[in-house]
Amino acid sequence: MRKLSLTLLTLVAVACLATTAFADNLVFDLSPANGFTSRSAGSGLGQGVDVSTTQTINDMQFYLNLPNGGDLKFFIFNGTNDSLLYLQEETGIGASQNPAWISSPEFNFTLQAGSTYYFGVISDADASIGYIFPPISYSNNGLTARTDGNSNYNGYGEPTFSGNGGAEVALRLGTSPVPEPGSMMLMGTGVLGLAGVLRRKLML
Numbered sequence: 001m002r003k004l005s006l007t008l009l010t011l012v013a014v015a016c017l018a019t020t021a022f023a024d025n026l027v028f029d030l031s032p033a034n035g036f037t038s039r040s041a042g043s044g045l046g047q048g049v050d051v052s053t054t055q056t057i058n059d060m061q062f063y064l065n066l067p068n069g070g071d072l073k074f075f076i077f078n079g080t081n082d083s084l085l086y087l088q089e090e091t092g093i094g095a096s097q098n099p100a101w102i103s104s105p106e107f108n109f110t111l112q113a114g115s116t117y118y119f120g121v122i123s124d125a126d127a128s129i130g131y132i133f134p135p136i137s138y139s140n141n142g143l144t145a146r147t148d149g150n151s152n153y154n155g156y157g158e159p160t161f162s163g164n165g166g167a168e169v170a171l172r173l174g175t176s177p178v179p180e181p182g183s184m185m186l187m188g189t190g191v192l193g194l195a196g197v198l199r200r201k202l203m204l
Helices: 002-021 181-203
Strands: 025-030 035-039 043-051 055-057 059-065 070-078 084-093 100-103 109-111 116-123 127-132 143-145 151-154 160-164 171-175
Touching: 025 143, 035 043, 043 070, 043 127, 043 171, 055 171, 059 070, 059 116, 084 100, 116 151
Parallel strands: none
Antiparallel strands: 025 171, 035 127, 043 116, 043 143, 043 151, 055 109, 059 100, 059 127, 059 171, 070 084, 070 116, 151 160
């Protein structure tokens, strides 16, 4: 029994290592925020990004908090803010007075080289969203932050563009990398070890 317990503990540790390998890989990190804008329900904002290298992203994050809790919608508009390309909801965000990086549900969206996209967030409740002012120059992995001001949106059901602002929005974009070979081998060894112990126990 003791041997089985040790094997189970080993497998749990291996699984934790493998989980770390699956963590989002940030390819764009426009931060830190140096100010916050208070938004009422149904009022959101977004950040423009110019793309020079085609790539697929799986996650977007905004630095914010919902003082009374609520739901968020994450979305992507085209470069002229007249076509909504992606919209997904994350429900049940807990009430908090402290801002944190809040992630969208995982998705797959390919950013095409030569295009501009606006990444936005909007809440069905009061929200405080981090911004950067004055705008800074930032570029990474073929993604460049637009410095000509943030975009504003209205309407929680289906956000629509409502004009420009003068700041940048704290924004992170990530991909989900393939797990590292070493982590996968380690996890496989743990699983085989557990299977062997269970087999011996059943044969006794």
